[in-house]
Amino acid sequence: MRIVLISDTHGLHDRVPQLPQGDILVHAGDFMNAGYDVREVVSFNRWLGEQPFAHRIVCGGNHDRLFENSPELARSLLSNGIYLEDSGTTIAGFSFWGSPYTPAFLYWAFMYPRGEAANAHWDRIPDALDVLVTHGPPYGILDQTASDGPHLGCEELLKEVRQKPPKVHVFGHIHGGAGIHSEGNTLFVNAAYLNESYKPFEPAGQIRVIDL
Structure with missing residues (x-):
């Protein structure tokens, strides 16, 4: 099973180069930019449907505000993805x-x-997962905007992932942390497509392909 991973396209999905071939496409959130305009979801859904994958999995992100504020409407527009x-x-x-949830930052x-409130989400993570998408x-882990910057990831999520290690943990959010890291039996992938200046990484926006 070949899985293609991407995150943080922020409305620029139509500028993504042709994706590598695979069976499943996973987008780990922030496919919207401002996050309120339904046209952003319609456009992203169209793009999803144009991608030649048997299955497409989508997780929201902090920019995808319509999915929090108008969940029924937003989900109804995302017909080409799970x-x-x-x-x-x-x-x-x-x-x-x-899960789209992240530690509080602005609005x-x-x-x-931060703290125990995170467990309302992370306690739900199942055991023996193949792919965790947050x-x-x-x-x-891959959570710095720059190599000398502070770590911005979630402590409670780290605890849960170490207790219930998935085969793959894919995420984005912290654009500068894009890359791959292995720990134990888990492959961690920060699949952010855009860098901290909201421009695509090179080459090919750090689009990752893994085989399960």
Whole structure:
């Protein structure tokens, strides 16, 4: 099973180069930019439908405000993807679980105060997952805007991932942390397409391909 991973396109999905071939496309959130305009979802949904994958999995992010403020409307517009929000799905025997929530920062969507409040989301992560999709990173793993910057990931998410290690944990949110890291039996992927200046990384926007 080949999975293509991407995150943080922020409304620039039509500028993404042709994606690598695969069976499942996973987008880990922030596909919108301002986050309120339904046309952003309509455009993203059209783009999703144009991608030649048998399945497309989508998790929200802090910019995807319509999915928090008008969830029924937003979800109805995302007809070309399986939307995960503290929920999971199984495809061809492979398990996926996704959540858009991240630690509080300014006044965006899907946020919680740092500390025990995070466990309302992370306690729900199932055991023996193949792919965990969260918008934000765990603390200390691919979670810096620059190599000398502070770690911005979630401490509680890190604890949960270490207790219930998935085969793959894909996220974005912290654009400068884009890359891959292995720890134990888990492959961590920050799949942010845009850098901290909201311009595509090179080459090919750090689009990642993994085989399960």
